[in-house]
Amino acid sequence: MKEIHHRARVYSLFDVAQLFLSSRGSCRLHFVVEDSKPPLYRGRKDDCLFVTKEEAVAHFMQSEAFGKLYETDEVEADPPKGNFQVVAKCGISGEWLGPPNFHSYQSNLRRLHRERFSNMPFERYASKVRTERGEEAVNAWMESMKKRVRWRPVGGSDDDWTFERSEIEHDFLSRAFSDAYEETRKTELPGDTDARAMSEGVLAAASIAGSHTRRHPAMLIPTICRMLESDHLAIFKTKGKLYCGPARPHPLQDVDSLSERPAAIVKWLDDKERPKLGELWTALLPEGTEEPPKEWLVDLFWLLTQGHVLLFADDSMVLPKRSKQGGSPQPPAEGAKKPKKRKRKKRKRTSFKARRPSHAKLISQISRMNHGRLLALRGKSRLWGRRLSRRDKIRCLQED
Known part of the structure; x- marks a missing residue:
């Protein structure tokens, strides 16, 4: 993070994830035990964790x-x-x-x-x-x-x-x-904890989780994004990839409003395709200049921190540009078929239909009906009425 702030470079989030995984000291081991399992024993005075x-x-x-x-x-x-x-x-x-x-x-x-x-x-x-x-x-x-x-x-x-x-x-x-150990179900250890300070099962779980994370570094990107945003760094997407830098890309509206040195840098980058930083100094500085003067570095740093120029980790540079707006549509040529307009489908208004009662509810209703309503039954309800009457499930028939 300090390098992004001080050098104003843009890094891929996948590269940042790989950088974290390359050093065990930059990671933390998080252990959680279910309530049905016995707790772990964490050292109070040193970073150790054991099962028994x-x-x-x-x-x-x-x-x-x-x-x-x-x-x-x-x-x-x-x-x-x-x-x-x-x-x-x-x-x-x-x-x-x-x-x-x-x-x-x-x-x-x-x-x-x-x-x-x-x-x-x-x-x-x-x-x-x-x-x-x-x-x-x-x-x-x-x-x-x-x-x-x-x-x-x-x-x-x-x-x-x-x-x-x-x-x-x-x-x-x-x-x-x-006094030396405490029981815990949720704890953290530094990533560089000595293997002798952990149980064999705990060490195996940490090794499996570490190897899985190294094969799939995208798992760390949500956590890395929160860390970078808390440090006031910008996260943006370019050509389908996530990057972090000192500022989001901010295309310039008017190059003429810049001073001489920043304008020269922007105009030189305007027609170049990802040139290197060394090519910039070779083109703009006099021959024989070994290192760029301080004033040129200050102006370039200002462009980088404002998002007008992007300097990637491999020293390649990109000038953000606004997307070109399309012109007015041209009239169709003579004899050309006009495109058919797509008709919008009208939604059919569906009338409200009462829900039919379920079998259980229908049986309950028929079992409480009187003689008049039983005779008026039709369709499936009449069939259910006959079945219930044979089984003596209708109250009015039981009373008779």
Whole structure:
């Protein structure tokens, strides 16, 4: 928008839409959840959005806000004892998980998936785990088990230290979850939000919406029009395409009323077909002039902001002109057939016709008639009267 104001150029709205879509930071992600579905969890202190509480807690444990509530300490511990031949290892992060027959193997596998790869299905993550055989692999796992991480709330006592991450997660859920996250059914996120700060389903929905919008940029044109109009920019249509610029096309009525330099620019553009800006300066300025003087730029800028000249993004220029009015019709030649006048069709006046009652209404009317009116029935009404009399549906016959 600043470029349109300062450079007074005309841009296609489709190009503006593509420009917005080329940068994720210029877009906003809008999420709405139906009332029948569970709400989303939006971070109060950072731009994150999750579907479940478990995903929100796993993100909090890896964020900078975790260090403000909990302390982390690494202590040495005795390695596990036993005869191990095979050791499992994460195929993505390279972290040791332990022997498959070790008592904490499944808990370590679940914990690592929950903490670092929760956006991946567990079966898919488990398929990437590989096993290594040999003394070197076992010793490497033993070394990793000599150091253990423990946690406690900030300002807690020595008795509050725990090696179980699940206890810290439970404490966070019961004590500080509502301060870090809020439930919402309608929210917005910046377009450049980190993929790790969103659930897998939310990220997939944003990716699908983004790819669909890039294939159909016309979806953004109504929103772009409102944005440009609020910034006092003109939107107009030329040759079937929408453009935005500093002003709408405004053809000049009298070129002679202009001063010398604007008149020279308009007269040079009058008989040209979309010339370039460089051709204008080459034709009007003396030879050897590298840059146009300031007074020429000021006069051209005035013509552009008034809509008397259009300067497009590709440096092509157009002089708006008034549409030519047709002359007086010429008389037909001798012997030529006169065009037949098209007769206007007269509308037929339709008389008001009473609507015929429906079957249900007709049956209701016949069932309440007396003997005299029953004998006067004709046509379909008489047939219905006979049917109702056989079924004992007429009140006057029931009384007799």
